[in-house]
Amino acid sequence: MKLTYCMPFALLTLAHAGLLLKRDSCQRQCNLSQCPSAPQACYYGRAKDSCGCCVVCGASEGEKCGGAGGAVCGDGMRCERRGVEEKARFVCVCQSNGVVCGSDGRTYPSVCRLRAENARAKTENAAPVTVLQRGECHASGEGKT
Numbered sequence: 439m440k441l442t443y444c445m446p447f448a449l450l451t452l453a454h455a456g457l458l459l460k461r462d463s464c465q466r467q468c469n470l471s472q473c474p475s476a477p478q479a480c481y482y483g484r485a486k487d488s489c490g491c492c493v494v495c496g497a498s499e500g501e502k503c504g505g506a507g508g509a510v511c512g513d514g515m516r517c518e519r520r521g522v523e524e525k526a527r528f529v530c531v532c533q534s535n536g537v538v539c540g541s542d543g544r545t546y547p548s549v550c551r552l553r554a555e556n557a558r559a560k561t562e563n564a565a566p567v568t569v570l571q572r573g574e575c576h577a578s579g580e581g582k583t
Contacts, residue, residue: 464489479561481554482512497530499550504528514550539575540567 465472473492476484480495487494488508496512503509503517511517511530518531532550539545542565546552549569556566 464491468492479557480512481557482515482550483553483557485510485512498554499530499532499548501530502527503530512550512554514553536572537574538572539570541570542567543575545574 468489468491470491476493477495482496482498484493485496486492488505488510494510496515497503497509498512499515501509501511503511505528508517508528509530514534515530515532517528519526520529521527532548534549537545537547538549538552540552540555542555544567546555552567552569559566
C-alpha cells in the first residue's frame with residue numbers, strides 16, 4: 439500500500455528533475471571566449487543571449503522567445519504571451535504594430551519587417567526602404583501623398 443502511494447510522487451519527482459537537467463543554464467561569469475563568433479547578417483538586429491553574455495541575432499516576429507536558453511527578440515520587439523493556459527506560448531511581437539507602406543511600393547506587416555528588409559538590402563548593396571505611410575500601399579504601388 440505504501441509503495442502504491444509513493445510511486446506516483448517518485449515518478450513526478452524524477453520527471454521534474456529531468457526537466458531541470460534539460461534546461462539550459464547560464465554560467466556564473468560570462469566567458470566571451472566560449473561564445474560563438476558574432477553573426478554577420480542579423481536582419482532583426484543583435485542582442486545579448488538569454489544569459490546576457492554572448493551576442494546573437496535577435497529573433498524575428500512570431501519566433502518563440504523567453505525563458506532559460508530561449509531566443510531574445512530583435513530590435514523594436516518584445517516577448518509577449520499569446521494564447522491561454524496550457525496552450526500559451528511566448529513570441530516576439532513588434533512594439534509598433536500595424537501595416538506600413540514602404541517606399542518600394544510594398545506593404546509590410548510591421549515597421550519591424552520593413553527594418554529587416556533594410557538590413558537585408560544593405561547586405562546586397564540595395565537601396566534602403568523608408569516608410570511612406572501607415573497602412574497599406576495603394577493598388578498603384580504608391581502611398582498616399
